[in-house]
Structure formats: structure tokens, C-alpha cells
Amino acid sequence: MSESQKLVLASGSPRRIELLQQAGIEPDRLFPADLDETPLRAEHPRSLAKRLSKAKAEKALQGLKADGEGDVFVLAADTVVAVGRRILPKAETLDEASNCLRLLSGRSHRVYTGVCLITPGGKLRQRLVETRVRFKRLSREELDSYLGSGEWRGKAGGYGVQGLAGAFVVKLVGSYSNVVGLPLYETVGLLSADGYKVLAGWHAGVKG
Incomplete structure (x- = not known):
């Protein structure tokens, strides 16, 4: 594989x-x-999702250049959960998660993910994806049980749709993968449009 085909993800998110x-x-x-x-x-x-995804990509590229590895694709993303203009935190404490879930209970919210790609030639491309999600009204038992699971920790809005909280979703309009943390259609489109051979990894399920 050529150097320019290398992809660096500016994230440690599983x-x-x-x-x-x-x-x-x-x-x-x-x-x-x-x-x-x-x-x-x-x-x-x-604006927050776009700003942070760009800043993450640029900071990663800066570090890679210091390591002598600047000639690569750098991909970054940032996901923001909001009710109206109110931005919910990435919950780190039980109180934060509880406050988020109480706010989301029985109502709709929006999930925004900014995706930023910097190409080996230094071009910067961005996309912003929005998904609307509606939660059921949570009972006290559901709330307490979800908080007890610990799944909320470090997640925007205090929940992960790919886990137990998927059972709370009444309706989802838009990209599901966006709510998980990376809109695949837009991400693959960005990479493909700038020469990254996405389909090369489809042969025998591995790349290179």
C-alpha cells in the first residue's frame, strides 16, 4: 500500500x-x-460539532507531522446531542447522566456529527449530519436501571443508542450510524471522493 493510502483516525472511540x-x-x-x-x-x-471535528483533525495532523507521518488521510469526528439549542454534555458523572436522561424522556432531540477529513495533499473536507431521535417516556425503574448499567459513561447525551438505550427510541429520522458516532454514508463518501480506496478492504474482508 502506498503511503498516501494510509488512514489515521483522530479518535480512540471503540x-x-x-x-x-x-x-x-x-x-x-x-x-x-x-x-x-x-x-x-x-x-x-x-457549529460546535463542525468546530471540534476540524480542530481534532488539525491537532492530529500536527502531531503526525512531528512524527514524520504527515502524508496520510486524517479522519476526525465529533458528536453533539442537543434539545433545541441546549447542548447536552458527554456524561461523566451519575448526576450528569440522570439530568440528560430526564431531559430526553418523552421528547425529541437532535444528534449532530461533524466529520472532517484532511487529505495527504492537505485539502480539508467537512460534512455535518443531523438525526432526529424521539425517546419514550422513561419510568423511574427504567431510568434507575439504565443509570445502574454504567453504559452512559462518556457518551454524549448520557446514552448509547447501540446498547440498552436503543429500547428507549420511539422514532429515529436520519442516519442511525450518526447517532452511534460516525455517519457511514457521508464518511465513506468523503474518503472515496478524495481517492481513498474504500472498496480495497472489501476483498476477503481485509486490506492490503
């Missing part, structure tokens, strides 16, 4: 890795880019 693998894409390297993800004053959820 969910994003699994989604790429589902599309037959195996990142050559993981280069998580840790950033301050605090929203700016009055920042719209859409």
Missing part, C-alpha cells in the same frame, strides 16, 4: 472504530486528539 470496520475500513493508526470541548458562548450545536 464505536467509531467498529463503524469503520463495518464499512470494510481498518484505520492504520489511532491518534486521539484531546481538546477542550466546552461550547463557546451562544454556540449552536451544529
Whole structure:
């Protein structure tokens, strides 16, 4: 494989890795880019997802260049869950998760994922994907049981749709993989449009 065919994922998220693998894409390297993800004053959820995905890609590329590995595809993503303009946190505490789930219970919310690709030639491409999700009204027992599962930890909005919380979803309009953390259709489209041979990984299920 040529150097320019190498793909670096600027994330350590198991969910994003699994989604790429589902599309037959195996990142050559993981280069998580840790950033301050605090929203700016009055920042719209859409703008936050785009800003952070771009910042992650650029920070990863900076680190790769320092390692002498700048001639690669760098892919980054950031997922934001919001009710109206209110941005929900990536829940790290029980209280955060509880507050998120109480807010989501019985109502609709939106999930935005910004995807950013920097090509070996230095071109920067971005996509923003939006999915609408409606939760059932959660009973006290359902809420307590989900909080007890620990599945919410580190997840935007305090839940993971690919896990137990999938049972809470009444309706989903748009990309399911976007809610998991990486919209596959748009991501594969970005890579393919800039010369990354996505289908090369489909032969015998492995690349190279």
C-alpha cells in the first residue's frame, strides 16, 4: 500500500472504530486528539460539532507531522446531542447522566456529527449530519436501571443508542450510524471522493 493510502483516525472511540470496520475500513493508526470541548458562548450545536471535528483533525495532523507521518488521510469526528439549542454534555458523572436522561424522556432531540477529513495533499473536507431521535417516556425503574448499567459513561447525551438505550427510541429520522458516532454514508463518501480506496478492504474482508 502506498503511503498516501494510509488512514489515521483522530479518535480512540471503540464505536467509531467498529463503524469503520463495518464499512470494510481498518484505520492504520489511532491518534486521539484531546481538546477542550466546552461550547463557546451562544454556540449552536451544529457549529460546535463542525468546530471540534476540524480542530481534532488539525491537532492530529500536527502531531503526525512531528512524527514524520504527515502524508496520510486524517479522519476526525465529533458528536453533539442537543434539545433545541441546549447542548447536552458527554456524561461523566451519575448526576450528569440522570439530568440528560430526564431531559430526553418523552421528547425529541437532535444528534449532530461533524466529520472532517484532511487529505495527504492537505485539502480539508467537512460534512455535518443531523438525526432526529424521539425517546419514550422513561419510568423511574427504567431510568434507575439504565443509570445502574454504567453504559452512559462518556457518551454524549448520557446514552448509547447501540446498547440498552436503543429500547428507549420511539422514532429515529436520519442516519442511525450518526447517532452511534460516525455517519457511514457521508464518511465513506468523503474518503472515496478524495481517492481513498474504500472498496480495497472489501476483498476477503481485509486490506492490503
